[in-house]
Amino acid sequence: MTRTPLADVACSIARATDLFGDAWTALIMRDVLAGVTRFDELVHDLGISRKVLAAKLSRLIDEGVLVRESYRERPAREHYRATEKGRELYPVLLALMSWGDRWYAGEAGPPARIHHLDCAHDTTPVTACAHCGEALTADNTTQLPGPGGRVGPGTRVLGPLIASRAVQLPGARD
Amino acid sequence: MTRTPLADVACSIARATDLFGDAWTALIMRDVLAGVTRFDELVHDLGISRKVLAAKLSRLIDEGVLVRESYRERPAREHYRATEKGRELYPVLLALMSWGDRWYAGEAGPPARIHHLDCAHDTTPVTACAHCGEALTADNTTQLPGPGGRVGPGTRVLGPLIASRAVQLPGARD
DNA sequence: CTACTCAGGTTCCCTTAGGGAACTTGAGTC
DNA sequence: GACTCAAGTTCCCTAAGGGAACCTGAGTAG
Incomplete structure (x- = not known):
């Protein structure tokens, strides 16, 4: 298949899409930013194949979006945390979520609410x-x-x- | 490959990603919103394969994000325009672009500027x-x-x- | 001390989406 | 009559994603 490489293109949307333009990266970042940070947790939460998750995490680490950290020795346990570069993807997630809420939420309303801690209101971005x-x-x-x-x-x-x-x-x- | 279907998942990011989570949709929407609306124009501007472009456009029309319109009879010529649902993807593009600008722009600075017509300033979202x-x-x-x-x-x-x-x-x- | 579990992957095979070039169709135009 | 142009469609090939099984190092129940 050899996806067309977009990272070297003079367009910031293309550069971002080269990393972010796949089925899983947005959802992985959503989970990691929400506190779902362990390999098996991500597998179960997302329903992603272990192989693909390993590949995505590896790519996200190469890009400096995630870091792999040990959170316990004996037995050795690792998890993934967002770097500053990763946390700054949050507005992209908010924009996607906002659009999905507006166009795909059913009668019941959106599946989740954003709560702004600083002003203590449920909000929309x-x-x-x-x-x-x-x-x-x-x-x-x-x-x-x-x-x-x-x-x-x-x-x-x-x-x-x-x-x-x-x-x-x-x-x-x- | 059979990508895991995400549209029926109770998460607006997943629903948006089901449509938007691929290598080309963001760039197609960028182009259409910027005025690159004809099939061949998109092929040349993006470097996308004609087959894949036809499939993406068809999907975007099914989703109500784009409409196919005739802009000239004799010879019949068609182009693609964003619906309201499509235009509301613009904040997602801005968020991606803003992130790409911040993390991938080289010494020279970002490849493009956003100009806000209402306040007449170059701006960042x-x-x-x-x-x-x-x-x-x-x-x-x-x-x-x-x-x-x-x-x-x-x-x-x-x-x-x-x-x-x-x-x-x-x-x-x- | 043997069996079992758990976390975090890796390996395998299979299917299919994407790349890319060639072909098609309908209309104009030199 | 040959050529161009727009807008796709068809073909073959490769590699990415799905999914299940396997692996490895460490703890732990009996």
């Missing part, structure tokens, strides 16, 4: 502008080429059409 | 609490069982460990 705090949507934003858009000889350029269009477009509004 | 506007992180939130957590006989329960832990945990803070 909003993807907001760091400047003005307003919600960012496909309609009120546009993408422009950034400083890292000029790439060296080893880097494949993904999205020349986007790059050229972004400048031409009056804006993403219809 | 923040995943914020809808109540108080503060940033939500793995540290300052906890997940609690929601109303849709009770599931019928046809629904597989994913994450009983989480469900039981969420109640016990004093909070996600270390």
